[in-house]
Amino acid sequence: MSNVFNWQLGREMDYPYEAAYPDQQFAFIFNTNRCIGCQTCTMACKSTWTFSKGQEYAWWNNVETKPYGGYPHHWDVKTLDLLEQANPGRQVWGGTPEDLKVPYGKFNGKTVFEAAKTFIGPEGANRALGYLPTDEEWSAPNRYEDHPVGNEKGVKGQYFKGGELLPEHKTWFFYLARICNHCSYPACLAACPRNAIYKRPEDGIVLIDQERCRGYRKCMEACPYKKTYYRGTTRTSEKCIACYPRIEGKDQAGGGLPMITRCMSSCIGHIRLQGLIELNKDGTWKEARNNPLYYLIHVAKVALPLYPQFGTEPNGYYIPPRWVSRPYLRQMFGPGVDDAIEKYSAPDRELLAVLQLFGKDQRICHRYEIKEGPKVFETEVRGKKFALYNDTIIGYAKDGTKIIETTVEEPLHVRDAKHANSI
Amino acid sequence: MQLRYDEDFLEAAVFLCASGRRPGVPSLQIARFHREREKLYSILDPDERNAAFFNLHLDWFREWGLEQPLTDVLKESPLVREQLGVLAVRKTTGKNDEGAELYVNEAGQRTGLLALRLERLIHDAALRDYLRHEFTHLHDMLDPAFGYLPELELPGLNSAQKRLARERYRLLWDITIDGRLTAAGFTPTQAYEQHAAAFARGYSFWPQPRQAQTFNSLWRTQVPRHADFLALITDPRGLREAHRPAPGASCPLCDFPTFQWADPGLLESGLVQRITTEFPNWLPGHGVCHRCWEAYQVRELADCASAA
Numbered sequence: 001m002s003n004v005f006n007w008q009l010g011r012e013m014d015y016p017y018e019a020a021y022p023d024q025q026f027a028f029i030f031n032t033n034r035c036i037g038c039q040t041c042t043m044a045c046k047s048t049w050t051f052s053k054g055q056e057y058a059w060w061n062n063v064e065t066k067p068y069g070g071y072p073h074h075w076d077v078k079t080l081d082l083l084e085q086a087n088p089g090r091q092v093w094g095g096t097p098e099d100l101k102v103p104y105g106k107f108n109g110k111t112v113f114e115a116a117k118t119f120i121g122p123e124g125a126n127r128a129l130g131y132l133p134t135d136e137e138w139s140a141p142n143r144y145e146d147h148p149v150g151n152e153k154g155v156k157g158q159y160f161k162g163g164e165l166l167p168e169h170k171t172w173f174f175y176l177a178r179i180c181n182h183c184s185y186p187a188c189l190a191a192c193p194r195n196a197i198y199k200r201p202e203d204g205i206v207l208i209d210q211e212r213c214r215g216y217r218k219c220m221e222a223c224p225y226k227k228t229y230y231r232g233t234t235r236t237s238e239k240c241i242a243c244y245p246r247i248e249g250k251d252q253a254g255g256g257l258p259m260i261t262r263c264m265s266s267c268i269g270h271i272r273l274q275g276l277i278e279l280n281k282d283g284t285w286k287e288a289r290n291n292p293l294y295y296l297i298h299v300a301k302v303a304l305p306l307y308p309q310f311g312t313e314p315n316g317y318y319i320p321p322r323w324v325s326r327p328y329l330r331q332m333f334g335p336g337v338d339d340a341i342e343k344y345s346a347p348d349r350e351l352l353a354v355l356q357l358f359g360k361d362q363r364i365c366h367r368y369e370i371k372e373g374p375k376v377f378e379t380e381v382r383g384k385k386f387a388l389y390n391d392t393i394i395g396y397a398k399d400g401t402k403i404i405e406t407t408v409e410e411p412l413h414v415r416d417a418k419h420a421n422s423i
Numbered sequence: 424m425q426l427r428y429d430e431d432f433l434e435a436a437v438f439l440c441a442s443g444r445r446p447g448v449p450s451l452q453i454a455r456f457h458r459e460r461e462k463l464y465s466i467l468d469p470d471e472r473n474a475a476f477f478n479l480h481l482d483w484f485r486e487w488g489l490e491q492p493l494t495d496v497l498k499e500s501p502l503v504r505e506q507l508g509v510l511a512v513r514k515t516t517g518k519n520d521e522g523a524e525l526y527v528n529e530a531g532q533r534t535g536l537l538a539l540r541l542e543r544l545i546h547d548a549a550l551r552d553y554l555r556h557e558f559t560h561l562h563d564m565l566d567p568a569f570g571y572l573p574e575l576e577l578p579g580l581n582s583a584q585k586r587l588a589r590e591r592y593r594l595l596w597d598i599t600i601d602g603r604l605t606a607a608g609f610t611p612t613q614a615y616e617q618h619a620a621a622f623a624r625g626y627s628f629w630p631q632p633r634q635a636q637t638f639n640s641l642w643r644t645q646v647p648r649h650a651d652f653l654a655l656i657t658d659p660r661g662l663r664e665a666h667r668p669a670p671g672a673s674c675p676l677c678d679f680p681t682f683q684w685a686d687p688g689l690l691e692s693g694l695v696q697r698i699t700t701e702f703p704n705w706l707p708g709h710g711v712c713h714r715c716w717e718a719y720q721v722r723e724l725a726d727c728a729s730a731a
Contacts, residue, residue, distance in 0.1 A: 124443040132442060135435070135516040135541060214461045217438070232431060235464070235476065 001117070004185060007284055008308040008334070010095060010102035014113050016127045016190045021283040024276040025204035026182050026242050027293055027315040028264065029303040031358060033322055033344070034271040037063050037145070037175035044266035045179075049241070054233030057138045060240040061263040063177045067328060068144035071178075072133035075226040076307060079112070080331070082129050083309070086110055086119035091309060093335045100284055100298060104308070104336045111311020112187055112224050121221075128187035128222035148173040151325050166323060166345070166382065174321040177271065179263060180227040180240035181306065181314030182206045184283060188239070191222030203276060204315065205242040213237055224310040247276070247364075257397045258364045270359030275366065276398075277315075290367045292357050292395070293317075300351050302340045304333040319344055346381040353393040356406050363403045365395035376409060424504045426493065429513035430473070433480040435541050436514075440487045445545050448487055456483050492547055496554040503535065503558055506565040510535040523557035525564045525573075535561050548610075556612045559600045563647065570649040577657055581678050591656040594625050595641055602642035615642065628660055628671065668710030675705055676715040685716035694719050 003012045004019040045061035062071045070076060083091055091109035095102065116129040123132055148171045154160065160170040182199075186206050189197040196212035197219060199205070208219070208228070213236040219228040220237065228239040243261035245251060251259050259265070260274040275293040278286040288294045296303045296317070303317035320329045320337050322345055329337040347355065353370045373390035380386065388408065395404030440448045441456055459479055466472040484490055493512070497504055515521055515538040526534045537557060543550050563569040575592060577585050598618045601611030613621075622638045629637070637655070641647075662672040668684035676698065690707050697719055698705055711719075 122444070135514065136518075139516040214457075214464055216457065217442075221442075232434070235434075 001113070005101070005282060005284075006111075006185065006311060006313050007101050008104065008305050008313050009111070009311060010098075010104065010106040013111050013185075013311055014117070015185050016113065019283060020199075020201075021184070021279050021281070022199060022201045022204035023279065024202065025184065025279055025315055026247065026274075027277050027297075027317065028179075028272060028274040029293060029296055029317045029319065029358075030177050031271045031273075031319040031355075032174055032176065033319060034269045034358075035063065035175040035177055036269050037065065038268060039063055039142075040266050040268050041177060041263035041272075042141075044262045045240075048243070048262045050229075050238075052233075054231040055229070055238070057141075058229040058231065058238060059141050060227070060229075061177070061179045062141055063175050064142070065145050065147060065173050066176045066324075066332075067149050067173070068147045069142065069176075071141045071143075072137035072226050073140070073143060074137070075133065075224075076332075078131055078133075079129075079224045079310065080307075082119075082121055082131065083110060083112070083115055086115035086129060093309075097336070100287075103298065103301065104304075104334045107309055107311075107334075109309060111309070112222070113185075113190065113311055123221050126218070126222060127190045128224075130187065130191075130221040130224060132217060132221045133226060146173065167341070168325055169323040172321075172324050174324055176318075177263075178225065178227070178306075179261075179316065180206065180242070181225055181312070181316040182240075182242055183315060184313035185311065187222040187224055187310075187312050188219035188228050191218040192216070193218055200244070203242075203244070203247055204279075205244050205247065206239070207241060207244075208237055208239055210234070210236050210238075224307065224312065225314070254363050257399065257401060257403070259362050260364055264359075265362045267359050273358045273365075275364055288367075290369065292354050292365055292368055295350070295354055295368075300343055300354075301336055302344045302347075302351065304336045304340055307332060308334045346384040346386045349387070349389050349391065352388070352408055353391045356393050356408060357395055357404060360404045360406055361395065363397050363401075365404060366398040367396045368404075369394050369396075373407065424497075424507045425509045426490070426497075427509055427511045428481065428484070429511065430477050430480075432512055432514035432539070433477065433484050436489055436544055437480050437483045437487065439541050439544055440483070440489070445487070452486070488547075489544060492551045492554060496551055496558055499555065500558045500562050502565055503561050506533055507535045507561070508532045510537060512537045512539065514538070515540055523561045525561060527573075533565070552610045552612055555604060555609055556597075556600055559603065560596070563596070563600075568646060568648070572649060575653070580657070581673070584673075584680065588656040591625055591659070592652050594621060595652045595655060596647070598622060598638065598641045599644055599647040603645060606643075606645070618642070626659060674712035674715055675709045676702060676711055679712065679714075681712035681714070683713040684710050685713050689716060689720075693723055697723060 001014040001016055002018045004015045006013045041061050042059060042063055046059065050058040050060060059071060064070050087110040093105050094108045095106035097103055097105050112128045112130065116126050119129060121129050121131060151168065151170045163170045182205055186197065186199065189199065189206060193216050194212050194214055196209045198207060198209065200207065215230060215235040215237065217230050217237060220230060228237050230237050246254065246259040246261060249256050249258045253259065258276065264272040264274045273292060275291060277293060278288060280286050285294060285298060289299065302319050304320060305314050306316055306318055318333060320333050320340055322341050326337065343351065350370060354368065357365055357368060371392040373392055376388045376390050378387045390407055390409045392405060392407050394402060397403050437456065439445055441453045463472060463475045463479060466475055511534060513536065518540065521538050521540055524536045526536060543553055564571045575589060577588050580588060601613055601618060604611045605615065619638055623634055626634055660671055662669055670682045671680050673679060674681050687707065695707055698711065
């Protein structure tokens, strides 16, 4: 085991390999507040990459209804439970948020790598604590769709009073869209007995070498997010490839510019923003104040990693749902949840402008600038002053090509009278 | 009789052992299994490679004692061994899809199909108990004395009632199987008390003494018959003979079973006339369910409103 620094945990941690970081890291943000669970992303991925024989259970992208849903069933509860068994009562956060290296405080519990050293899981001793889901757990990708949970016991024949009021709904669910997190410290990579899994030095995308894989399924056991899939027809494991030909700018539609993945570009709710993050030698993020991902994750801090306590440093980030029970969200996204929701609920001028970038173009936005516009109105949101300005945000590709220009207020187009009712 | 295995089942079964989930598999053997398996990836022809994987997995399936429970329990059922040409074993994902089925082709050849969840293979003793139970199902289906028919003849029942009848059939059959296994000194898949509780739930409309008497006779019977089951599942409430609105009987208009009959006082003359126009043989004494009454009442009110 080596010592590597995990900034999401605010501390060093054990990992089976020496630290090695790519020049850039594939990363994304999903705004759970906007997801309507339409599964367009799921089908975009399925019809692009996993439509063949043997891939029936491979859903590289899935959208599950939380808290009950999950693919495979209860993947997160089971891993959290294993960690709790390994380190009972001590899976807790402490400290206070500091700089880029300690943005959420310090995690004092054990990661899947650390827990594996002292706790033998259901599959025996491994490099990362995990379990192999059963066939039944893989059988229904959208089980418990739209099933809500109540925060308190209801009274028969009576609705909750004030159940619609924020900050927390009394009955709630939300959609969690998931793909491989292309982790900085992938558990799948750590567990592979064949060294068939690698992280691309150019963009940090985690891939399985199909020539080397011998179908041990150790990656499936180890990945805490359960995002690798065994394919019976080839007897190898497969996983999300982050649509790397598009990231490389090889899709004709991008005109040579790096493009976002198929799942991101197909999202009708515009919940997704994908980018490439420049890294320092130590794996921390290079300061890029006007990169939309950098801004949302490190400046505004409204986007948080999914289950950071697993310790894999996932590169998928989520703007947490405003209406959901806070303890549940703290468990899922870490201690930054309350601040993130507070900020998102009454966004400042810059945040509101940057939120307009989601889903606006298929090419990757590396930098943005904001042109100030007039004030439209002013109000109060849960006791906080909120002003809306019709600013214009402009997004640029890495080579400086302008790819996005949009305003905070949705533009109103008035058609000529001769086109009236022609829609 | 020939035992055949589905390719997916074999592979998943040996991987269950290789992952250490089935106790008693030596780690040195697991390493050897993986070494042998790795070599096969270099076979270029896909069919040849698949065949090689199948054979390797079958060898380890036998080596790790996974075939033994099947063959041992089959030895206890001579009728199954004699009458079946093939017993095929496949993998299934859900509990509801598990079990044994009998297929007979046009030439009269009989094939048994056993669908198993992988988790069944973890514990040998529990697997044997389950196999014994399922093979008794096959035994009954093959035994002329049982008189099995593949399709349940349930004339006059709607689809919901047929489904209920099929569930009752399964319940009764399972009771007799576990009763016979217990009498023979084997461990049943469910204990006497569990079956008794399930029977009481399924026949809760019977008085307790009748429940107990019927259940005990099922548990003790050594020669169950398809026809006896049919008699118990088709109309256990005796509702067919009821010529009046009885709780749980079918509404004569919509045919759905109901416990909410419309109050006879609500059947006004206009409504009665409207129903008899569509159902000439219906009489007010037959009753209507509350839903049908509502539907006809709405139509009546709508017509009155449009006339006004």
